[in-house]
Amino acid sequence: MSVDVKQWITAIAPLDEKAMEIAALHVDQLTKPQGSLGKLEQLAIQLAGMTGELHPDLSTRAVMIFAADHGVCEEGVSAYPQDVTAQMVMNFLNGGAAINVLSRQNQAEIICVDIGIKSELQHTQLYTRKIRKGTRNLAKEPAMTREEAEKAVLTGIEIANEHAKRGIRMFATGEMGIGNTTASAALFSAFSGLDPVRTTGRGTGVDNGGVRRKQEVIRSAIHLHEPNPADVWDVLHKLGGLEIAGLTGLMLGAAANRCPVVIDGFISSVAAYVAIQLTPAVKPYLIASHLSAETGHRLLLEEMGLSPMLHLDMRLGEGTGAVLCFPLVDAACRLMKEMATFERAGVSREEAPR
Numbered sequence: 202m203s204v205d206v207k208q209w210i211t212a213i214a215p216l217d218e219k220a221m222e223i224a225a226l227h228v229d230q231l232t233k234p235q236g237s238l239g240k241l242e243q244l245a246i247q248l249a250g251m252t253g254e255l256h257p258d259l260s261t262r263a264v265m266i267f268a269a270d271h272g273v274c275e276e277g278v279s280a281y282p283q284d285v286t287a288q289m290v291m292n293f294l295n296g297g298a299a300i301n302v303l304s305r306q307n308q309a310e311i312i313c314v315d316i317g318i319k320s321e322l323q324h325t326q327l328y329t330r331k332i333r334k335g336t337r338n339l340a341k342e343p344a345m346t347r348e349e350a351e352k353a354v355l356t357g358i359e360i361a362n363e364h365a366k367r368g369i370r371m372f373a374t375g376e377m378g379i380g381n382t383t384a385s386a387a388l389f390s391a392f393s394g395l396d397p398v399r400t401t402g403r404g405t406g407v408d409n410g411g412v413r414r415k416q417e418v419i420r421s422a423i424h425l426h427e428p429n430p431a432d433v434w435d436v437l438h439k440l441g442g443l444e445i446a447g448l449t450g451l452m453l454g455a456a457a458n459r460c461p462v463v464i465d466g467f468i469s470s471v472a473a474y475v476a477i478q479l480t481p482a483v484k485p486y487l488i489a490s491h492l493s494a495e496t497g498h499r500l501l502l503e504e505m506g507l508s509p510m511l512h513l514d515m516r517l518g519e520g521t522g523a524v525l526c527f528p529l530v531d532a533a534c535r536l537m538k539e540m541a542t543f544e545r546a547g548v549s550r551e552e553a554p555r
């Protein structure tokens with residue numbers, strides 16, 4: 202592992218126990234039966250632990266969309282052509298995609314990073330951090346070199362640092378990369394040992410034959426490359442994607458800056474899984490937004506011990522599910538700040554002893 206990546210991994214602090222203790226005490230003084238705000242209570246306590254503040258200001262937030270292409274598209278694993286990656290990135294930059302609508306609705310900035318799109322894209326708002334023009338076809342050769350995978354993770358860390366430094370306090374993860382559900386399922390299978398039948402879904406909407414083809418591609422790629430699940434970089438460079446590795450870095454960098462990261466669907470969750478393999482210290486900084494309809498997502502979240510907030514049968518990516526959770530994070534913060542305590546409101550706490 203490069204010295205730089207290692208340095209950032211070790212910079213991730215554990216959650217602030219003292220702040221969590223104060224937050225938990227405060228939650229129990231608010232005018233409601235104990236525990237009645239459910240996951241919002243745990244979220245408020247977790248946010249205090251991440252930020253070290255009882256009332257964190259998370260109003261400056263951004264969805265980080267990492268975009269890259271996938272050589273494995275040669276195997277016919279997506280319902281859409283590879284050019285859609287670049288075309289959708291232009292759509293993000295022009296404001297017309299689902300993520301643009303939801304980001305406008307939920308006051309989130311969109312940061313779009315070209316970490317490996319096949320074609321040359323020019324736009325003043327695009328962060329060009331291209332490592333290579335798409336991955337190689339993982340069905341035939343390792344998707345990346347080890348160095349490229351490390352560079353992609355480091356790029357994600359640097360992007361997180363850059364935006365944390367200019368005041369972003371909360372991140373959502375998003376991605377665009379035709380073919381990336383195949384790379385994601387391959388990574389999940391290789392790390393977990395689960396058969397591709399359990400990790401592989403329809404992605405953009407391939408039919409049953411398409412799903413079987415994806416499963417076969419993944420099974421034979423794992424047979425060909427023999428990735429070592431105990432060596433994160435070995436698995437990541439052989440089967441991963443540049444945007445997935447970039448998101449792994451983004452999560453590590455955000456956690457090192459004590460910023461909450463709301464993770465999106467299946468692909469983002471695989472990036473989180475890779476980050477957790479690199480250091481479990483990143484996990485408490487992650488908030489699972491929604492349960493994607495993509496096969497494998499439920500198992501993946503269970504494996505990470507994360508519980509999603511929303512169940513909307515979405516399977517889009519781009520960061521859409523993550524940004525939809527921002528109002529819930531806001532709700533947790535506002536309840537902590539604005540609710541009256543039993544004492545203040547003159548509400549009796551307990552049944553008087555008989």
Ligand SMILES: Cc1cc2ncn([C@H]3O[C@H](COP(=O)(O)O)[C@@H](O)[C@H]3O)c2cc1C
Nearest residue numbers: 279281376377378379380381382404405518
């Ligand atoms: C128009 C369009 C917009 C999208 N936005 C996100 N994705 C999503 O679909 C892709 C993964 O599915 P697969 O592995 O089947 O290619 C990713 O780019 C993902 O973000 C989209 C896909 C399409 C077609």
Ligand SMILES: O=C(O)c1cccnc1
Nearest residue numbers: 404466467493516517518
């Ligand atoms: O869960 C996701 O993020 C997802 C699922 C299918 C296609 N694109 C993204």
